[in-house]
Amino acid sequence: xxSGAIVALVTPFxxxxxxxxxxxxxxxxxxxxxxxxxxxxxxxxxxxxxxSNKEKIKIFETxxxxxxxxxxxxxxxxxxxxxxxxxxTLEAKKIGADAALVITPYYNKPTQEGLYRHFMAIxxxxxxxxxxxxxxxxxxxNILPETVERLASHSRIVAVKEASGNLGQxxxxxxxxxxxxxxxxxxxxxxxxxxxxxxxxxxxxxANIVPGKxxxxxxxxxxxxxxRALELHQKLEDLNKVLFVETNPIPIKTAMNLMGFKxxxxxxxxxxxxxxxxxxxxxxxxxxxxxxxxx
Numbered sequence: 001x002x003s004g005a006i007v008a009l010v011t012p013f014x015x016x017x018x019x020x021x022x023x024x025x026x027x028x029x030x031x032x033x034x035x036x037x038x039x040x041x042x043x044x045x046x047x048x049x050x051x052s053n054k055e056k057i058k059i060f061e062t063x064x065x066x067x068x069x070x071x072x073x074x075x076x077x078x079x080x081x082x083x084x085x086x087x088x089t090l091e092a093k094k095i096g097a098d099a100a101l102v103i104t105p106y107y108n109k110p111t112q113e114g115l116y117r118h119f120m121a122i123x124x125x126x127x128x129x130x131x132x133x134x135x136x137x138x139x140x141x142n143i144l145p146e147t148v149e150r151l152a153s154h155s156r157i158v159a160v161k162e163a164s165g166n167l168g169q170x171x172x173x174x175x176x177x178x179x180x181x182x183x184x185x186x187x188x189x190x191x192x193x194x195x196x197x198x199x200x201x202x203x204x205x206x207a208n209i210v211p212g213k214x215x216x217x218x219x220x221x222x223x224x225x226x227x228r229a230l231e232l233h234q235k236l237e238d239l240n241k242v243l244f245v246e247t248n249p250i251p252i253k254t255a256m257n258l259m260g261f262k263x264x265x266x267x268x269x270x271x272x273x274x275x276x277x278x279x280x281x282x283x284x285x286x287x288x289x290x291x292x293x294x295x
Contacts, residue, residue: 001129001158002072002099002182003200004037005215007207008045010253011059013264019055020264021062027261028066034211037201039063040101042076044138045205045249050267053084057091064096074131074203078102082118089126099129101161101203106139112147123156130156131203135163135186145169149176161186161203167193174198188214188240192233195221205252206240209259209290242284245277255281259290 009031012023024041031039041063042048042056051059060075067073075092077100078085089100102122104115123130132151136142142164151157160177162170163186174183178198185194185202194202195218207214217232243251247270254273256263258281265272273281285291 002038002074002131002184004218005035005207005211006038006040006074006184006201006203007031007036007211008040008043008203008205009063010208010249010256010263011042011046011051012262013267015264017265017267019051019059021058023261023263024059024062025066027263028063031211032067032070035215036071036207036211037215038072038074038098039067040074040076040203043101043133043203044103044135045208045252046076047249047267047270048076048079050270053088053091056088057095060092060095060097069096072098074099074101076101076103078105078122078133080105080108082121085118086122086125089122089128089130093126093128099131099158100126101131101133103133103135104139104141104143106141109139109141112144115141115143116147116150119151119157120154123151123154126156128156129158131159131161131184132157133161133163133186135161137163137165142169145173145176148173148181152177152180158182159184159200162194162199163187165190167197170194170199171197188243189237192217192221192229195229205243205248206236208252209255209261210236210239210288238284239288242281245280246273251277251281254278255285255290258282258285260292 012020075097077088134143159182182200185191188206191202220229
């Protein structure tokens with residue numbers, strides 16, 4: 001159902017820290033013009049823990065309206081509260097989003113059985129396509145391939161965003177569920193390796209600034225031009241690396257501001273990038289000729 005270069009969209013803020021809905025419209029138009037395959041608002045990159053549900057709903061509405069159904073919108077609706085995740089998923093469905101991205105619950109660290117029941121409850125009570133999001137580095141819990149295999153029996157669970165960084169686990173996951181679910185990379189630097197073990201695309205941070213390059217790499221792989229795919233992967237390596245030199249989305253929003261996107265700052269507890277890392281970021285962006293007026 002979902003594949004290709006999917007952007008994990010940042011949430012732009014105004015100077016006074018409010019969500020900048022006008023800028024969201026601009027970002028949507030940018031991605032439509034660049035051929036981005038789908039948009040994920042209110043995920044990790046969108047600073048979802050600092051957004052109210054009211055803000056998330058308005059963000060979903062803004063993006064759904066401005067995509068005009070040209071590309072799918074996968075709304076970030078999950079958190080550590082199953083009941084609240086159900087409520088927000090139902091709102092996303094009502095608005096007209098195409099699916100929900102649901103993260104493994106964080107902080108309360110459920111067992112594998114608890115994870116299974118969490119996702120099944122949301123799928124049962126919302127009747128809405130779901131992408132399971134596994135990112136143990138953020139949540140403190142790893143959803144195992146055998147648990148995903150159990151979830152794959154549900155017709156509304158259609159994909160997994162895998163950000164465990166464990167290629168062995170992802171290969172095992174494909175062996176178990178590859179014919180039922182789309183496996184999407186959640187790590188930009190591992191997109192090509194994940195494609196090689198059965199992945200179908202990426203939910204990408206880097207695609208906020210170079211969506212065409214991310215899409216080109218995936219297309220080269222799909223066209224069996226492995227040499228070109230590897231070349232593009234290697235060209236993106238420095239950029240992918242520097243965009244995670246501090247906690248995401250600090251580097252990507254800093255990069256976007258340097259490039260002229262004007263997406264604003266951060267909500268606490270996130271804060272501006274350390275100056276030495278800003279200089280590293282600026283140097284890499286200049287090397288890719290991404291800062292206006294720089295060669």
